[in-house]
Amino acid sequence: MRVAVTGANGLLGGEAVARLAGHEVLALGRGPCRLAPGAFTWRDADLGDGRSVAAALREFGAQAVLHAGAATDVDGCERDPDLAWRVNVGGTEQVARACRALGARLVAVSTDYVFDGERGPYSEDDVPNPRGAYARSKRCGEEAALLLAPDCAVARVAVVYSGRPGAKSTFATQVVEKLSRGERVNAFSDQLVSTTLAASGAARCLELLLETSYRGVIHASDATVLDRVEFAGRIARRFGLEGEIVPVRTADVKLLAPRPLRAGLKVDRAAALLRHRPLAIDEALDRFHAEWAARPA
Ligand SMILES: NC(=O)c1ccc[n+]([C@@H]2O[C@H](COP(=O)([O-])OP(=O)(O)OC[C@H]3O[C@@H](n4cnc5c(N)ncnc54)[C@H](OP(=O)(O)O)[C@@H]3O)[C@@H](O)[C@H]2O)c1
Secondary structure (H helix, E strand, O other): OEEEEEOOOOHHHHHHHHOOOOOEEEEEEOOOOOOOOOOOEEEEOOOOOOOHHHHHHHHHOOOEEEEOOOOOOHHHHHHOHHHHHHHHHHHHHHHHHHHHHHOOEEEEEEEHHHOOOOOOOEOOOOOOOOOOHHHHHHHHHHHHHHHHOOOEEEEEEOOEEOOOOOOOOOHHHHHHHHHHOOOOEEEEOOOEEEOEEHHHHHHHHHHHHHHOOOOEEEEOOOOOEEEHHHHHHHHHHHOOOOOOEEEEOHHHOOOOOOOOOEOOEOOHHHHHHOOOOOOOHHHHHHHHHHHHHOOOO
């Protein structure tokens, strides 16, 4: 099958490309390819320019598209809401229109930030209330995908992390790196979250894309909901690291964009539908640890 992945240099998109052996794969990203060499075609295409991603999908003749590209810097989006809108809504719109024209199946990746964080964890039936430019742009991107692409699922993930070589720095990797250097780690004690090991989330998104005809929203994070102090503590224990994890309250840190506090995603639907079930946190951290151990020294 001809499968395209946007955001292919990203945490989730990169994992997806690595898992697509046996398919004809178009990897779309901004600028040069940062992935390990593999059997895919790379194309530099900007989700914000209104044309190039759609043109690449059409030329490739995509039959299935995992749309994982997005402006993901939450405070950066708050600083530049026009860019957030252009990439996260306009970019999703052009991907969805191209899928419609091609008759291609689409899975568009979204976020727990569509919820306000008053009463999480949330199911797919809970009503979103996005706060902040990133959150609003992702919620509108969801609607664009569902409205414009007839064969579409929206897969929401949360707090994505990866231990793979070259994967971008995240809270989880910073916990490992800081504690390894003997530095203390600040962690929000009042942010309740779901987490998503990128490999685990990518496996579910691809299964959804290629092996199901599910339409609508589905929560595709891992299974455990926990606060960030607990997340950091579990990472430290799994890596055999000691050191100080300092609980911090969100309101005491100057962040530009609002953060949902009681967030988290209920994943019963994904657990019932998919072979790649949402992982419990300790199972996810075992895999994270194995990815980390395989990094070149
Ligand atoms: N990361 C999280 O914690 C998190 C949480 C909830 C939901 N999500 C959602 O999950 C999906 C995948 O994100 P991720 O975790 O893989 O984050 P990521 O590593 O930041 O990946 C996003 C990718 O999109 C690319 N991108 C950004 N602007 C672009 C543009 N104008 N044109 C083309 N590509 C562009 C980025 O390119 P560069 O690599 O060049 O920056 C990056 O590779 C997104 O829909 C995101 O909203 C992520």
